[in-house]
Amino acid sequence: MIKVEGLHKNYGKLEVLKGISTNIKAGEVVAIIGPSGSGKSTFLRCMNVLENATSGRIWVGNHELTDKKTNILKVRQNVGMVFQHFHLFPHKTVLQNLTYAPMKVKGMSKDQAEKIAHELLEQVGLTEKSDEYPTRLSGGQKQRVAIARALAMQPEVMLFDEPTSALDPEMVKEVLEVMKSLAHTGMTMAIVTHEMGFAREVADRVLFLDGGVLVEDAPPEEFFTNPKSQRAQDFLQKML
Amino acid sequence: MNLDFTQFIPSMPYILKGILVTLQIVILAGILGFVLGIILSLFKISSIKILNWLADLYTSIFRGTPLVLQLMLIYYGSPQIIGYQIEPYTAAILSFALNSGAYISEIIRAGILAVDKGQQEAAMALGVPYGKMMWDIILPQALKNILPALMNEFITLTKESAIVTTIGVMDIMRRSYQVGAENYSFFEPLLIAGLIYYLMVITLTFLGKALERRMRRSD
Numbered sequence: 001m002i003k004v005e006g007l008h009k010n011y012g013k014l015e016v017l018k019g020i021s022t023n024i025k026a027g028e029v030v031a032i033i034g035p036s037g038s039g040k041s042t043f044l045r046c047m048n049v050l051e052n053a054t055s056g057r058i059w060v061g062n063h064e065l066t067d068k069k070t071n072i073l074k075v076r077q078n079v080g081m082v083f084q085h086f087h088l089f090p091h092k093t094v095l096q097n098l099t100y101a102p103m104k105v106k107g108m109s110k111d112q113a114e115k116i117a118h119e120l121l122e123q124v125g126l127t128e129k130s131d132e133y134p135t136r137l138s139g140g141q142k143q144r145v146a147i148a149r150a151l152a153m154q155p156e157v158m159l160f161d162e163p164t165s166a167l168d169p170e171m172v173k174e175v176l177e178v179m180k181s182l183a184h185t186g187m188t189m190a191i192v193t194h195e196m197g198f199a200r201e202v203a204d205r206v207l208f209l210d211g212g213v214l215v216e217d218a219p220p221e222e223f224f225t226n227p228k229s230q231r232a233q234d235f236l237q238k239m240l
Numbered sequence: 241m242n243l244d245f246t247q248f249i250p251s252m253p254y255i256l257k258g259i260l261v262t263l264q265i266v267i268l269a270g271i272l273g274f275v276l277g278i279i280l281s282l283f284k285i286s287s288i289k290i291l292n293w294l295a296d297l298y299t300s301i302f303r304g305t306p307l308v309l310q311l312m313l314i315y316y317g318s319p320q321i322i323g324y325q326i327e328p329y330t331a332a333i334l335s336f337a338l339n340s341g342a343y344i345s346e347i348i349r350a351g352i353l354a355v356d357k358g359q360q361e362a363a364m365a366l367g368v369p370y371g372k373m374m375w376d377i378i379l380p381q382a383l384k385n386i387l388p389a390l391m392n393e394f395i396t397l398t399k400e401s402a403i404v405t406t407i408g409v410m411d412i413m414r415r416s417y418q419v420g421a422e423n424y425s426f427f428e429p430l431l432i433a434g435l436i437y438y439l440m441v442i443t444l445t446f447l448g449k450a451l452e453r454r455m456r457r458s459d
Contacts, residue, residue, distance in 0.1 A: 091458050105366060133457075
């Protein structure tokens with residue numbers, strides 16, 4: 001589903017990603033973890049071209065993102081993204097947040113878009129909030145709306161950039177539950193997270209990044225019980 | 241102080257007709273200036289250097305010279321610029337629109353920059369094209385924040401429109417002045433003009449507040 005080959009990303013002289021290669025298969029749930037500044041968010045953001053790769057190649061499905069001829073807007077319709085700080089559209093109601101892109105980008109009819117939106121709101125447990133504005137929601141509710149908004153485009157891949165890092169502790173669970181049930185539907189997911197328990201339970205694979213290098217790529221059981229590298233060992237010691 | 245307003249009662253309809261003239265100029269110039277302001281502000285935040293430069297040059301010229309000069313240059317210069325003499329009314333709308341466009345573009349630019357960058361990223365991540373993103377997501381949020389500053393600009397425009405009297409447009413100001421000249425008494429008709437302008441600005445302020453309340457629904 002996603003293929004990354006020798007991905008480099010520089011900001012001026014600062015080298016954030018130093019040649020990352022990996023594959024994410026359809027239906028796979030991959031947790032991307034690592035210390036802050038390791039480049040994990042940048043890595044994720046390269047997968048829908050919110051950041052441009054300096055060199056290397058990335059494919060999503062059959063489309064090569066790093067090819068200038070590729071219609072990035074088209075690819076992004078197929079790759080949902082959930083941000084740390086939600087970024088809901090504050091001037092639109094919850095329902096409008098969900099229907100905006102399907103209607104304006106995909107040309108879906110209002111009826112159809114609203115039907116899908118209501119189904120998704122039910123799925124994330126926020127049916128009764130459809131006419132509220134985002135400011136009236138709690139952090140956990142906002143993030144669940146944000147997940148529903150991304151899903152409303154009916155993407156094949158979902159990217160999560162630290163989806164629970166900005167939440168109050170008591171709201172983390174409700175968001176993780178939604179993500180867990182999404183994982184069980186067979187959605188392809190790449191999740192940058194600090195939730196080690198969640199990564200261990202839900203992910204099929206863990207990618208451990210440090211200093212812009214993919215240090216480990218292993219199933220969660222193996223990674224958490226028996227990390228090969230010293231850096232991963234040190235990291236896990238601090239986290240757990 | 242002996243004020244005698246009664247002698248001006250017959251002239252009131254004549255002065256009041258100026259409201260329509262002033263309103264026409266202000267509304268048309270306001271709309272044109274607003275559209276121009278949006279375009280210029282998009283130029284200013286564009287990644288294309290030549291557009292930044294053009295918009296900055298434009299702003300610097302129209303902000304750096306007196307409005308009354310721009311008005312006269314456009315009116316008296318029209319035969320040399322476009323080959324025929326334009327109406328004073330046209331020159332008035334044109335110069336006010338061009339001038340306020342420069343100010344409004346700066347206001348809108350500030351408004352756009354104040355919108356959280358995440359909004360743009362969220363729209364991009366959904367595959368929303370640039371134009372729709374600006375129009376549906378970024379500008380509505382920017383406008384809400386800059387509404388008070390925009391109202392200021394429209395209020396200034398309303399009052400400053402009085403300078404069109406210098407090229408002979410029959411606005412409130414000029415009509416009052418003429419009535420004063422006919423009666424050899426300027427003070428009363430000018431006071432009447434002042435009152436009319438003040439009431440117009442109050443109305444505008446009121447409308448602005450109502451609009452702001454409406455836009456703050458989502459807060």
